[in-house]
Amino acid sequence: xxxxxxxDRRRARERYExxxxxQLERQRKLRKRFGIGLxxxxxxxxxxxxxxALLGSAPKKATASPTxxxxxxxxxxxxxxxxxxxxxxxxxxxxxxxxxNSAGDVVKASLPPAxxxxxxxxxxxINTNVGKIGISLxxxxxxxxxxxxxxxxxxxxxxxxxCHRVSDSGGLYMLQCGDPTAKSSQKLxxxxxxxxxxxxxxxxxxxxxxGATYKAGTVAMANSGANTNGSQFFLVFKDTSLPxxxxxxxxxxxxxxxxQNVAKAGTSCTYAAGGGVPKEKVVINSxxxxxx
Numbered sequence: 001x002x003x004x005x006x007x008d009r010r011r012a013r014e015r016y017e018x019x020x021x022x023q024l025e026r027q028r029k030l031r032k033r034f035g036i037g038l039x040x041x042x043x044x045x046x047x048x049x050x051x052x053a054l055l056g057s058a059p060k061k062a063t064a065s066p067t068x069x070x071x072x073x074x075x076x077x078x079x080x081x082x083x084x085x086x087x088x089x090x091x092x093x094x095x096x097x098x099x100x101n102s103a104g105d106v107v108k109a110s111l112p113p114a115x116x117x118x119x120x121x122x123x124x125x126i127n128t129n130v131g132k133i134g135i136s137l138x139x140x141x142x143x144x145x146x147x148x149x150x151x152x153x154x155x156x157x158x159x160x161x162x163c164h165r166v167s168d169s170g171g172l173y174m175l176q177c178g179d180p181t182a183k184s185s186q187k188l189x190x191x192x193x194x195x196x197x198x199x200x201x202x203x204x205x206x207x208x209x210x211g212a213t214y215k216a217g218t219v220a221m222a223n224s225g226a227n228t229n230g231s232q233f234f235l236v237f238k239d240t241s242l243p244x245x246x247x248x249x250x251x252x253x254x255x256x257x258x259x260q261n262v263a264k265a266g267t268s269c270t271y272a273a274g275g276g277v278p279k280e281k282v283v284i285n286s287x288x289x290x291x292x
Contacts, residue, residue, distance in 0.1 A: 091207065092118035096144035098202045101230070105194050107180035108201035109157050109231075116147035121292045124153060124250065126177075128163075129283040130262065133235065133255035135219055142207040142249035145221060145229065149249065152200060152231055153287035160184040163282040164195055167275030168263040173238035174214075175259050176222055176275075177284060178231045184283040190269035190276055199230030212244035219250030235259055 098111045122137040139146045152158065162184055163177035181198035182188060188195060205227045214220060214236050222232040229247060236252075237259035252259075267276030 091143055092116075092140045093143040093207075094118060096147055096204065098144075098148065098204050100201060101199065101203045102201065104197035104199050104230075105179075105181045106199055106201040107157075109152060109155055111202055112148045112151035116143050117291075118143050122146060122150055123253070123290045123292075124149065125288045125290075126255075127285045127288065128258070129285065130280065131255055131258040133258060134253040135250040136253050137250045138208065138248065142247055144204055145207050145247050145249040148204060148229075149233075150289050153289050156286065157200060157231060158284045159286050161284050162186070162188060163262075163284065164188055164277060165271065165275045166263055166267060166278040168238075168266075170274055171241045172274060173216075173240050173263065174234040174236045175262060175278070175282065176232060176234040177282070178222070178233045180231060188268075188277040190271050196232075199232070202230070203227070204229050206245075207247045208249065209244045209247065212246070212248050214240040214242045214246070214248070217252040217256060218248050219252060220246040220248045222246065237263060 093116060096112065096114055096116055098114070100111070116139075118139065120139055122139055124135040124137055126133040126135065137146045137149065157180060158178060160183065161177070161180055162182040163175050164179050164182040165176040167174055167176075176196075179196055179198035180200070182195060206221075206223075206229065212220075216236055216238050218236040218240075220234055220236070221229045222234050223229050223246060226245070233249075234246075237256055262278050262280050262282055265278065265280035268279045270276035
């Protein structure tokens, strides 16, 4: 009888030890998964923060993030498809695709022609209240981007709008313009949840990104991710370090000092993402195009 009781006690201890080891193993795996999950969250948060700081101009509305689609899975799929399409384009492009898009604050414009004039040489003049900025458009390197820019300029799309963001620090030296909702009559605020979300109601693929740099005088497209170009663009007034993610489509030929002076005047408020509303108001009266 005593031997039987001893065996029972030994078995009970063995079962207890097995259960304890199993519990400890579950806790170890749980801690490991939690650690990995936390690391992923931190990395994603950092990436999103960096992307937002470089791409965004103001906090996005919850319904406008990121631009192309309402669902993350649809956005990822569309982005992957667009990237493949963009990679296949040989410049100068003979055909352009502009996809209707209702995300953000849309001031709807007609779609640019699908067949661009790829052999044309274009110059643009941004006529502002603080002076004229001349640009040589890189039609042979970013044909579809230039095609869209010329189309919107001729339609008066940017007339009486403000350049809503200037940055003169942190390695980012640019003036961002092209949001059609930033009307010239408005007093812009960095706390606005819509400023910087405006577009023409369509989007198109990136171009001219291989080896892209953003030296003083570069004109490039602002975006909210790969292949989400619309109407917003930025003018670089000092060498800027950015990843090759923003289509360069022009070179400033005159008026660089205007941008530098706007930057020196500072901001009336600052965005969490960097930069702020220019203290010296910059209104685009019109954008004129010359073709040769």
